[in-house]
Each structure stands twice: as structure tokens, then as C-alpha cells.
Amino acid sequence: MIPCAYFMNIFKVARSIWIGMGITLKYFLNHKKTLCTIQYPKEKDLIPARHRGIHYLETEKCVMCWKCSDICPVDCIYIEGVRGADGPLQGGYRGQKATLSKFTVDYTVCIFCGLCEEPCPPKCIWLGPEFDYHSTDRTMMEKNLLTDEVYTEGDEVFVEWARGENDRLQEEKKKQKEAEKAAKEAEKAAAAAAEAEEEGSDAEGESAE
Amino acid sequence: MNEIENRNPDPLTKNVIFMSAIDDVINATRANSVWPLTFGLACCAIEMMATGAAKYDLDRFGSGPFRGTPRQSDLMIVAGTVTHKMAPRVKRLYDQMPEPKYVIAMGGCVIRGGPYVKHGYHVVKGVDLLIPVDVYIPGCPPRPEALLEGLFKVQKLMKREKILDRTRRTTKPEVYQPV
Amino acid sequence: MNLFVFTNFFAQTGKDLKNLGDYAEAASTKWGLAEPGVYYEGGLFFAGLIKWLLSTTEVSSALPFAGTVNGLMTSLAADGSIFPELGGLLITIGVVFGFVNVFAIGAVWSERKVSAHMQCRLGPMEVGPHGLLQTVADGLKLLTKEDIIPRLADKPLFAIAPAVVFAGVLMRFVPLPFGDKLIASDLDLGLFFIAAVGAVEVLGVIMAGWASNNKWSLFATIRTATQMVSYEIPIGIAFVTVILCSGSFSLMEIVNQQGGSLLSADDGYTYQGWVWHWNLFRNPFMPILGIVYFIASLAECKRAPFDLPEAESELVSGFHTEYSGMRFALFFLAEYAAMYLVAAVAVVIFLGGWWSGIYPLDALGTGPDATIYTKTLGLLVKVGVFLSKAFALVFVQMWIRWTLPRIRLDQMMYVCWKVLLPISLLCFVGSCLWELVSGGASVFGFGIVVE
Numbered sequence A: 001m002i003p004c005a006y007f008m009n010i011f012k013v014a015r016s017i018w019i020g021m022g023i024t025l026k027y028f029l030n031h032k033k034t035l036c037t038i039q040y041p042k043e044k045d046l047i048p049a050r051h052r053g054i055h056y057l058e059t060e061k062c063v064m065c066w067k068c069s070d071i072c073p074v075d076c077i078y079i080e081g082v083r084g085a086d087g088p089l090q091g092g093y094r095g096q097k098a099t100l101s102k103f104t105v106d107y108t109v110c111i112f113c114g115l116c117e118e119p120c121p122p123k124c125i126w127l128g129p130e131f132d133y134h135s136t137d138r139t140m141m142e143k144n145l146l147t148d149e150v151y152t153e154g155d156e157v158f159v160e161w162a163r164g165e166n167d168r169l170q171e172e173k174k175k176q177k178e179a180e181k182a183a184k185e186a187e188k189a190a191a192a193a194a195e196a197e198e199e200g201s202d203a204e205g206e207s208a209e
Numbered sequence B: 001m002n003e004i005e006n007r008n009p010d011p012l013t014k015n016v017i018f019m020s021a022i023d024d025v026i027n028a029t030r031a032n033s034v035w036p037l038t039f040g041l042a043c044c045a046i047e048m049m050a051t052g053a054a055k056y057d058l059d060r061f062g063s064g065p066f067r068g069t070p071r072q073s074d075l076m077i078v079a080g081t082v083t084h085k086m087a088p089r090v091k092r093l094y095d096q097m098p099e100p101k102y103v104i105a106m107g108g109c110v111i112r113g114g115p116y117v118k119h120g121y122h123v124v125k126g127v128d129l130l131i132p133v134d135v136y137i138p139g140c141p142p143r144p145e146a147l148l149e150g151l152f153k154v155q156k157l158m159k160r161e162k163i164l165d166r167t168r169r170t171t172k173p174e175v176y177q178p179v
Numbered sequence C: 001m002n003l004f005v006f007t008n009f010f011a012q013t014g015k016d017l018k019n020l021g022d023y024a025e026a027a028s029t030k031w032g033l034a035e036p037g038v039y040y041e042g043g044l045f046f047a048g049l050i051k052w053l054l055s056t057t058e059v060s061s062a063l064p065f066a067g068t069v070n071g072l073m074t075s076l077a078a079d080g081s082i083f084p085e086l087g088g089l090l091i092t093i094g095v096v097f098g099f100v101n102v103f104a105i106g107a108v109w110s111e112r113k114v115s116a117h118m119q120c121r122l123g124p125m126e127v128g129p130h131g132l133l134q135t136v137a138d139g140l141k142l143l144t145k146e147d148i149i150p151r152l153a154d155k156p157l158f159a160i161a162p163a164v165v166f167a168g169v170l171m172r173f174v175p176l177p178f179g180d181k182l183i184a185s186d187l188d189l190g191l192f193f194i195a196a197v198g199a200v201e202v203l204g205v206i207m208a209g210w211a212s213n214n215k216w217s218l219f220a221t222i223r224t225a226t227q228m229v230s231y232e233i234p235i236g237i238a239f240v241t242v243i244l245c246s247g248s249f250s251l252m253e254i255v256n257q258q259g260g261s262l263l264s265a266d267d268g269y270t271y272q273g274w275v276w277h278w279n280l281f282r283n284p285f286m287p288i289l290g291i292v293y294f295i296a297s298l299a300e301c302k303r304a305p306f307d308l309p310e311a312e313s314e315l316v317s318g319f320h321t322e323y324s325g326m327r328f329a330l331f332f333l334a335e336y337a338a339m340y341l342v343a344a345v346a347v348v349i350f351l352g353g354w355w356s357g358i359y360p361l362d363a364l365g366t367g368p369d370a371t372i373y374t375k376t377l378g379l380l381v382k383v384g385v386f387l388s389k390a391f392a393l394v395f396v397q398m399w400i401r402w403t404l405p406r407i408r409l410d411q412m413m414y415v416c417w418k419v420l421l422p423i424s425l426l427c428f429v430g431s432c433l434w435e436l437v438s439g440g441a442s443v444f445g446f447g448i449v450v451e
Helices: A002-030 A067-071 A153-208 B005-006 B022-030 B044-052 B087-096 B145-161 C005-009 C022-029 C044-056 C068-079 C082-118 C134-143 C157-172 C190-211 C213-248 C251-256 C286-301 C326-349 C374-402 C409-438
Strands: A055-057 A077-083 A097-108 A125-127 A140-146 B075-079 B102-106 B136-137 C269-271 C448-450
Touching: A002 C082, A067 A077, A077 A153, A097 A153, A125 B136, B022 B145, B022 C134, B044 B075, B044 B102, B044 B145, B075 B087, B075 B145, B102 B145, B136 B145, C044 C157, C044 C269, C068 C374, C082 C134, C082 C157, C082 C326, C082 C374, C134 C326, C157 C190, C157 C326, C190 C213, C190 C251, C213 C251, C213 C286, C213 C409, C251 C326, C286 C326, C286 C374, C286 C409
Parallel strands: B075 B102, B102 B136
Antiparallel strands: A055 A125, A077 A097, A097 A140, C269 C448
16 A cells, blocks of 8 residues: 555655746846846836826916816815916916916825816816925925925915915905995986986976976 | 925935044945835835835845844835724834834825825824834835835935934924025 | 864974975975875965964054064964964864855855846845945944843843854854865764754754743744754754765765775775765665755755744744844854855765865875975865855755745644655665665765775
């Protein structure tokens, strides 16, 4: 009674080890042909066309519709600006129907989903081929898309001023509107008074006859 | 490639001053042998494995041996979402690592919670609420090349240390000084 | 080099020795007597070299303590030196330990490169040219790490365990030759010593796992102890078979019987060893025994596929989980030293030691009319042959590691007790019967011919 299974077991193990070691030896000896390493800092890989990386904005096309900011699932896009095509903000960034003062993406939260690209009407925001935005400090990871630089406190100063300017302009506009309204009402009142006077004089004329 | 480095250089690593020769030698050898801890929690772990695999080889920079135990590793790459259940274990493993130790926060989830930042009741919104982080790498998940750049940043941070002064990590500026 | 002869060489007075040739001449004769060619002691050549270096080089007087250093060097080299035994001892220890360190540095680098090349990638590339300085960087980094001892760990055991493991490995280098007569000490019980002292390593591993106060380390320790102790049995049976066929425990004697012998013609030997005179082809059971020994020695070294003690996915790095910094570096060093050790022992007992199997290479530097330079060259050739065979076996160990997955605990026990042990016992019994029937002959004859 020969334990056939026992010897078959040993034979199968030996054969599988033999085959396996043959494969590794083949890879070891054909090393130059099987090498697939891209030595990163010296050689770089091809980035595909639809790669979703760091955002870019074409400022002159932007209509400040806030659609990209609304659809962002993590609320990482911050947009501020002033309506009106004639650019009331001096030194601002002129878009199509608005002047932008702040357009930043916060990369500490951004998940690079690409949803902000789709609803943009003039298709002015897109995700580009760059992927590297690491930092030692998480306050340095917000990108100002208007200047393509990191959003710093200097930019924040401009944005505060822009908000102040915006408020002031809104106030002015409101005053102007009120003044116009007051003038219109005064005109209307004057016109009504003139008509009433005419009617009164007509009525008087008729009664005198 | 890194926009920040090109336009606004990090004041911590901008000018690597020549220190004494012994510091340079020790830091250079330490920087070339950074052993990471296998701490892949979620999808970013796949990219970390891809970085260790054949195409972008981490072993080229000496970081090949991923140690299973925190006692033998220098670098903790927190790759993946940290949940409330996992948080005490993250802290425990960080405490078990011997000095000098470094942490890379890889991916959106460990910087500010990532896609879970608005409604994630189970997620710790950023691993630096638990442990001090040296390098943040955004991405969901970051490309292997981005992780390699983060590793280079850690190596640069190592190179600015002095052997006689072990308080190297705490010198972050309080207020950001624009360059 | 035979330590006793070495130290005596340093202590004895000789004729007026001026240049390297004189020293080598004096060293190549037995006891430094003026009869060249009578007795060639390979190790003594290096003694002569060191003595020449010590007596002719000088530290420049600009350095501090130059006078003291120079005096010490000349006194070590001069006739009737002040520390004969100590000098010889230090040099022997230095050479062996230095070899182990250099080998470990080279082996770690080559392991990473070999594994990388088998996985279609490059290994370390940035540190030196093609990453040659990578292990140096690793070692220096481990020196600068914090030394952690867990609070509830058994501190004395925790501290001593790496040293015990490393000592257990290093002690086994004592009877191990590097070339013809290049041994720290040619013990008469060489193989037995190697097998017995190997148990010290098991003790060190058990100490490490227990002292860590960590359940993973404890599991790993139990698995390791089981594995190492079990696999010592097929190794022991392989040793016993070889001893049986060769008739001696001494490693040099075993090697000498596989090729030529360089004892002088007065002792009645001539040398004509070819490849088929090696122990591996001595009788039909020896190749099987060689494979059994190789597999069992892989398990002794805790190398894959038997690396249960270090299994990451199950045991978080096994018995050295709690070790950091230099203590871990000692475990690392011990593992690579053990790799070389078992490879070298396999070369000695099965693969013909330093005999290349090609007659002209083996006969270089032997014979009555050989000059100093051919003798030196012959010795270097033999050392080169031995090291190449040992490194080839180390490469095979690495090749196996990066091919095979880890085996389970029960599979490991099955392999040891149900496969390797019966096969090795059968080969042992077969060799005994062979020796009885054939009267001690080998299949292809012997390398030495007694006239």
C-alpha cells in the first residue's frame, strides 16, 4: 500500500516551485526589457487630456452666475464681485457681465470631482493637468484663480476693500434711485397739480358764463 | 510642477542653509532612508500601493521597506478617511513611533474631511485634530507623483534639522509672511 | 587562520625581515622556519601581511598621540611583541566581524535590488550610484532613532535578547573556513559545534518575544521556537550523514576530502579533484539530502517561505515588533549573517568548499616548486571560489523568498515532520548501507588518492 497521494503531493509542490522560480528568474534576467519604472523627478508620465487637477479660470468670460460654487459638493469655491458690465470696481478683474474681486478654490477640501466644469454657461472654469499642491501649512492651500497664485492675506485685503467699495456703490445707487424716484414723484405731483388747476380754471370759466 | 513652490516658496524650506558638516551628513543619510508605516485606511491606500509598485517605485528613494510595526518606522502616511472608530488607534500608533517621526496627510479626507466634510457624522474632519502633520497632500486620491513630491518635502524638512536641537518641527511661523 | 599558529607567529622571533616578500616568505613556512615549501599555512600569509603593514607604516607625527601609536604598532610587529595572544585574537575577531558587517551591507542592498529586478522595477537608486550606499544610510538612520523599551517589558531580557541572537549566529562562524586553512579555529568538532550552538539563537528569540510583553510577539515566539527546533532535526541528520561518509567532524577535513589536499607529498596525498568528487555526488542519496538540508536551513534562518516569525499580516512583525533603532538593527544583522552561515555550511559539506573542481585552478600554488606569488594567487583563487559559491546560494535563498508565498503553521509542521524527516532518515539509512556495502567508496571516486 503505497501512499500515492503523499508522493503526488510532494511532486506537485516541487513542480510548482520549479515553475515559479523559473518565472522569477526569467524576469530577473530580462530585467532591461521588463522594466516599467518611470523615474519620477527625471522622467514624467503623460497626463491624459481629461485629467482633473488644479483649476484654471478664464476671467474675461466669467458671468459670475455662482453655478459652479452652488454645485460644488464640499463648498470649496468662493466667489465675490460686483454686477455691471462697466466695471465700477477700479483695478478689479473684469468678467463678461461682472467684475470679480475674489475667486478662490480651497484645496484642503476640494475633491477634484469636476462638477464645477459642467454647469458653467460660458465654460470658463476647467480642471487642468497639474496635480501637485502639497504644502506644510494648511493655510497656504487656497488658490486664487484670478491671479493663479496662492490666496494670501494681501488678497484678503483687496477683497475687504472690494466689499467696502461694493457696499458704497450699492448705497450710492440706492440714493440715486431714491433721488430719481423723489424727482419723479415731484414731477407727477406737479403735473397733477397743474391738471387740477386747469380743470379748476375750466370749471370756473364755465360757471362764469 | 508645484504651483506653491514656484510662486510662493515655503519659508520653512526655501533656503536650506549650510549647517555644520556633521548635521548635513546625518540629515542626508536620514532623509535617504525614511521607512513608512503601512497605514492605508481607504482609497488613498491604493494610490500608496501604486506608488510602492513598479511604475513609480518608492524603493528608489530608500522608502521601500514598509514596516508593519510603528516601532521601526519613521514616517506615517495617513492614507484614507479617519473615522471616529479609528481615531484612538491612529493616536496610539503615532505615540508608539520612536522620535524622530513625521506624518504625511495624504488625500482630501485627512486634511479637512474631503467629500464627507458637510454631512459626514462618522468622520474626523482632518487628522491634524489628532496628530501633528508635516505635509498635506490634496487629491482624491492624489496621484503617485504627488505623494512622491510630498515625500521629497519631508526629506527637505529633515535636512533642515540640527542634531543638537530636537525642536525642529515646532518652528512654524505664527502669521504667514508673504514673500 | 588557525588561531594558535597565528598567535605564535606573532610571538616568535625570526630572521631579519625587510620587505613584503620576506614577510610572506617567512609566513608561508611552518612556524616561520627557513624551509620554504614545507608547509603552507594560508592564514599565516595574512599574518605576515599584517605584520609587514604594522612594521612599515607610520602615523604622521602631526596627529596627536603619534608617538604612542607608532610605538604600539612596531611593538606588535616586532619580534617578541608585548601582546601576542591579544593581538592575534583581536585580528581574528576583527576579520570575522568585519566580514559579517560588510556582507550584511552588501546582502541587504542586493536583496533589495534582486527583489526589485524580479518585480520589474528598480531598487534603491538615489543614495549612491545605483543605491550602493543605501544600507549605510539605513544603518545610520537606525542609530539616530529613539530607543523605546515598553513600560511593562522585562527590561534585562529585552535588552539582552538581540545580543544573544547575534552571539548565537556569530559563534557559529568560529569553525567556518573562508578558504584553505583560513579559519578562526579548526575545531575537531566543527559541525557538531555549529549544530549545538545554533540553539542559542532560539533562546534569544524566545527571550525577545517574551520580554516584549506583547501578545503578537508571544504568538510569534511560540511559532518561531516550534519552527526552529523542529527544523534542526533534518539539519542534524544531514550533518550526521555527511560526517558518516567523511569520517570527521572537522569542516576542513570534510572539504579536503572533496578535492585535492594540500598536505605535502610526504603525507601521501596527491590532488586531482573534479566537480564529481564533491560530496553532493558521493552517493545517490546525497543530492536528496542536499535539497533537504537547504530547505531546512531556510526554515532555520526564518526566511521565506518559512518567515512565520516575521509575518506582517498576521503578527505585525513578529518577535521584533517592539524593537526600534539599534536593537532592531542587531536582529537584522543576525538574520543576514545566518543566511551567509547556512549557505557557507552547505558549500562546505556538499559543494566542495573552496575546490573549484577545475584542476589547474585547484593546483595553483601547490607542489614543491611553487613561488610565493603563485601560492598567494592560489589562496586568493580558493577564497574567491568559496565566496562565489556561498553568494550563489545566498542568491538562491533570495530568489526563493521573492517567488514563494508564506506557508501556514500547519503546513510548516507537515513539511518538517512528515516530509523532510522521513526523507532524511531514509537517506541516512541508505548512506549507511552504501558505506557498508561499498566499503566507503564514492560513486565517482575520490579527489585524493592515497599512494
